[in-house]
Structure formats: structure tokens, C-alpha cells
Amino acid sequence: MKTLVVSYSQAKELLPMRECIDVMADALSALARGDAEMPLRTIFRPQDVHGVMAMMPSFRRGNVPLFGLKAICVFPDNAAMGKDAHQGGVLLFSGETGELLAIVNASAITEIRTAAVSAVATRALARELGSHKINVNTLAPGFVLSDSILESGTHSEAVQNAVVQSRAFKRQAHPQDLLGALVFLASSDSDFTLLAIRIRESGFAVYGFGEEKTPAPYRSACDAFYRLGEEPPPRPPKPAKEQPVAAEKPAASSPHRAATVPSQPPASPAKVTVAASGRGATAAPLAAAGKLPVPSAEILASIAESANADGWAALSTVRQKLGKRLPNFNIRNHGYRKFSDLVAAIDGIEKHEAKSVGGSTAISVRRRSPPPPA
Numbered sequence: 001m002k003t004l005v006v007s008y009s010q011a012k013e014l015l016p017m018r019e020c021i022d023v024m025a026d027a028l029s030a031l032a033r034g035d036a037e038m039p040l041r042t043i044f045r046p047q048d049v050h051g052v053m054a055m056m057p058s059f060r061r062g063n064v065p066l067f068g069l070k071a072i073c074v075f076p077d078n079a080a081m082g083k084d085a086h087q088g089g090v091l092l093f094s095g096e097t098g099e100l101l102a103i104v105n106a107s108a109i110t111e112i113r114t115a116a117v118s119a120v121a122t123r124a125l126a127r128e129l130g131s132h133k134i135n136v137n138t139l140a141p142g143f144v145l146s147d148s149i150l151e152s153g154t155h156s157e158a159v160q161n162a163v164v165q166s167r168a169f170k171r172q173a174h175p176q177d178l179l180g181a182l183v184f185l186a187s188s189d190s191d192f193t194l195l196a197i198r199i200r201e202s203g204f205a206v207y208g209f210g211e212e213k214t215p216a217p218y219r220s221a222c223d224a225f226y227r228l229g230e231e232p233p234p235r236p237p238k239p240a241k242e243q244p245v246a247a248e249k250p251a252a253s254s255p256h257r258a259a260t261v262p263s264q265p266p267a268s269p270a271k272v273t274v275a276a277s278g279r280g281a282t283a284a285p286l287a288a289a290g291k292l293p294v295p296s297a298e299i300l301a302s303i304a305e306s307a308n309a310d311g312w313a314a315l316s317t318v319r320q321k322l323g324k325r326l327p328n329f330n331i332r333n334h335g336y337r338k339f340s341d342l343v344a345a346i347d348g349i350e351k352h353e354a355k356s357v358g359g360s361t362a363i364s365v366r367r368r369s370p371p372p373p374a
Contacts, residue, residue, distance in 0.1 A: 004102040011108035020116040021123070027060075028120060036060040051075035065095025072106050076161035085163075086110070137194065139181055144173045196221040205320075219327035223320055226330060292333045296346050298325045303349070303365060312352065315340060315363040 006014065030036040041056040056070040072088030079085055088106035093099065118138045126136040143163045164170055196206045196218065208214070208222035219225040302321035306313035319339050322329060336342040340363055344351055352364045 001099050001101070003100050006102065006104040008105040008108045011105050012112070015108070015112050017112065017115065017119075020112050021119045024113065024116040025120045025123075028117070030060060030062075035062065050077055059095065061095075066101075067093040067095055067098070069093070070106055070109070076164075139178060141173055141178055144175060144178070146175055193218045193221045216327075220324065222327065223323045224329060225323075225327045227328065294334050294342060294345060295322075295326060295329070298322055299343060299346065300349075300367060301325065303367060307366060311366040312364040313366060315343065315351075315365055318343070318365060 027036065031038060036058065037060075038056075038058040041054050044053045044055070051073055053071065053073050058068040058070075060066050060068070069091045070088065071091065072086050074086055076085055078087070084107060086107060090104045090106050090109050091100060092102040092104070094101055122136055122138040129136055164172060192208075193215070196208065199206050200221070200223065205223045206221070208218060208225040209228055210218070210225070211228050214225070214227075299318070299322060302318045302325060303313045305321050306317040331337065331339055331342055334342055336345070340351070343349055343365055348368050349365055350368045352366075354362050354364070
């Protein structure tokens, strides 16, 4: 019988998260029914070795019985060599013949399983408590030195050191480190924040509305946030059409005709001048009184953050980045009705429009390169 070997990248590709959530729900149900067995793991610590080995066996009954064994080695010093401190695999054996069926990268299994189990618990509690208007969220910070971890004695000093080396801040995490996030998730401040994040992850734009007291996390989670109670900016007056003005009726013998007097053209918004040094921008006030200056520095920073190798950035992406920087940004407050017109008012930015296959117009912008020195 052949043995299937699955690498890290293959396991991540073959195990989509949505499907794994249901798989883990079935596995936990089987364990609760007694259809699966999972004894405590065994940790082997040889003397004078800077690593440990952990072995986690399991067995599942059913039409296709299986033995499983997750075997990993933890070497804290691997981080200094650019390697993962956790190395190992998950072995699957036939529950009828004992033949080795598959070897799967353990790191991928651990990552997916941990997230999927958290999702199962969150979903189950949300279904039970949601009708009581109770928020259910999951906080998965990784390895935390909680009382239960310290009392169990299952994590050796070598394991703890490996965890520390894998973290950017190079220290242990303690329960008190999580208090701020826990209080936020447990309060009404988080009611719509996670919903806004989830909708944006699906590719939709989120526009929020609320009072001045709306929590900052929710405002930041939206593409744009509008404060209720603000007086909307007045619409710019429509340009007056040319009206024919009849002159005095000429004599019958006169060859002259009625004359037309053009009205004055409406004042256009003032251009925003960008500093020639390329290190910043100065926002000139708009011509219309009562309008806010264009946030040119933030727009330029959003373009730089969204640009590809050629410097071009999709205007829609720039708008999203700007919304992160300025959650209360409102185009109308600056005297414009379109974001593209506002960006075009900044000197030093060039715009490119292209028709897509469907007929819509895709707009890209980039910062114009400064002219070479004379």
C-alpha cells in the first residue's frame, strides 16, 4: 500500500477553513459520544538535549477506523537559524490492518485545527446565547501562561522558550495582557465592529453612521464613517445657463438681431499644491467659503501604500486606505461630489482611466515624478 505524503502548502490548500470547522465539530461530537479516544500526550525530555518530543495518539471508530499520531519535536534554538521551533508530522494508520496511510505536515494541521476548534466553540455558544442578546467572540492569543497551564506541567521550559523565540516581542504572554481586548469584546462597543470587519473581508464596502460617541474601533472598521447630527454641506449652485437677452426691437430696416449675454462661469475649487520636495504636501483652502482643506498629505500616503511597482494605485483602493487613516472623511465636506475630482485637484498627481470589458471605467492614480534638476 502506498503512503500519501502531504506538505505544509498542500495541507493548507486541501483543508479550507470553512470545511474544517464542520470536520472539527464532527470530531468533537464523536469524542463526546465515545466514538473516538484521545489519551493525554506524552512528552519525552532526554538529558542534555535542547529539545523535547511530544506524542499525541488517537483512535476513531466507524466505517473506516483510523489510528492517528501527532509527533512533534520542539527546539527553541531553531528560531536563530530561521527555522520553525516546532517540527513534526501527523501519521494516519488503518484501524483494521495498521498500515501507514498518510504523513501530513504537523504545523499546517495545528494551525488549521486550532482556528477551526475556536470557530466551533464560538458558533455553538452564539447559537445558544444569541437569543439572549449576548455577544460571543473568540480571543485566540496563542500560548498564555495561565494558571491551568502552570498547574498541568505539560509545557516544559524548552517549550516555553520556543514560544518566546517565535514572538516578535520576545516575552511570555500572561492573562492580564488580554484584559483590554476581553473587556472590549464583552461590551456593547463591539456590537457592530466585527460585523463590519467580516463584511469588508467579503469584498463589500462598509459605510457607518453614528453619533460622536461611537467607539473608535467601529469607526475605523468602516470604509467611511459619517457622524449623525452634522449639518450636511450645501450643494454647489448649478451653473447658470446662458439666457438670451432681447435687445430693443430694431427698426424694420435694421439688419441687427437679438444679442445674448453669457453669465459669469462658476468659481472652481482651488488647486491643492503639493510640495516639490516630495516629502509632504500643503493643503490650500478651497475657494468656496466654509469648506475644509483637502487632506493631501493623507491622500499621498494612501497612494504610496496602495501603489504597485509602477507607482499606479487603483483609486478604489486609495479610498479604502484613506478611510483607515481618516475614519470621518467625507468628500462633501471638502466641496467635491466625487473622490476622483478631489484627487485630481491635487497638483502632482496624474490620473489614468481605462475601460473594462464590462464597460465600466477603472481609474488609477499615481504621484507624478518631479522634473529632473536643471
